[in-house]
Amino acid sequence: MEDKSIVDTAVDIETRDMIVDDMEDVLSIERASFPTPWSEGMFLEEMKHPFCHDLVGLVEGQIVGYISFAIVYDEIHLRNLAVHKDWKRRSIASKLLSGMINISSGRGASYGVLEVRRSNEAALGLYKKFGFVVKGTRPFYYTDTGEAALIMWADF
Ligand SMILES: CC(C)(COP(=O)(O)OP(=O)(O)OC[C@H]1O[C@@H](n2cnc3c(N)ncnc32)[C@H](O)[C@@H]1OP(=O)(O)O)[C@@H](O)C(=O)NCCC(=O)NCCS
Structure with a gap:
């Protein structure tokens, strides 16, 4: 794929609920993104859970x-x-986070919580941009590397 970092970064991103047919594409991104990726079963359980929401972002389908x-x-x-x-640095994650906040606000949620690896500068930059601040740490939270998690919190 061409290097998109040197072209206009604006892209039309559509979001919709994740469906079972998305699993192959989602798992491919998941496995490339994390040392301990979620399994297909974990995503399928997640999609069935009444408290859980899963959105995919699409560009041209x-x-x-x-x-x-x-x-x-x-x-x-x-x-x-x-x-x-x-597709990094093209506001895809920003669009997905905005989608999360819109859906959640519509359901009465007023604050957000997350854990992030201390070394994950991209995610930390993203979350700070959305108003998340570090509220604490969980030492050795990630069992694969023993890395600490930062607990971040945002008021919406
Ligand atoms: C973290 C991640 C989701 C960001 O996705 P993205 O679509 O590239 O993010 P966006 O383009 O919406 O970036 C929004 C902001 O986040 C910050 N950011 C994103 N990538 C960054 C990087 N590599 N370094 C520093 N800040 C970064 C910037 O503030 C950016 O705004 P800017 O582009 O105007 O400077 C992506 O890098 C990723 O998939 N990483 C691997 C999986 C992961 O770590 N997930 C988070 C687990 S907690």
């Missing part, structure tokens, strides 16, 4: 990213977010 979150009363818990490597 191609899945370029996804977000999974739970709404529990007034709290949004961001559970998963990833963008295809060829």
Whole structure:
């Protein structure tokens, strides 16, 4: 795929609910994004859970990213977010996060919580842009690397 970092970064991104037929594309992005990726079973369980929401982002019909979150009363818990490597820095994650906030606000949620690897500069930059601030740490949270998680919180 061409290097999109040198062309206009504006893209038309459509979002919709994740469906079972999306699994192949979603798992491909998931496996390329995380050292301990979610399994197909985890996504399928997530999609069935009444508190959980899963959106995919598409550009010209191609899945370029996804977000999974739970709404529990007034709290949004961001559970998963990833963008295809060829589409990073094109506001895909921003669009998905905005979608999460819109849906959640419509259901009465007023604040968001997430965990992120301390070393994940891209995600930290993204979350700070959306008003998340670090509220604490969970040492050794990620069992694959032993890395600490930063707990981030945002008031919507
Ligand atoms: C983190 C991730 C989801 C960001 O997706 P993205 O679509 O590239 O993000 P956006 O284009 O919407 O970026 C929005 C802002 O986030 C920040 N950001 C994104 N990538 C960044 C990077 N590599 N370094 C620093 N800041 C970054 C910037 O503030 C950016 O705004 P700008 O482009 O105007 O400077 C993506 O890099 C990814 O899939 N990473 C692997 C999976 C992952 O870490 N998920 C998060 C788990 S907690």
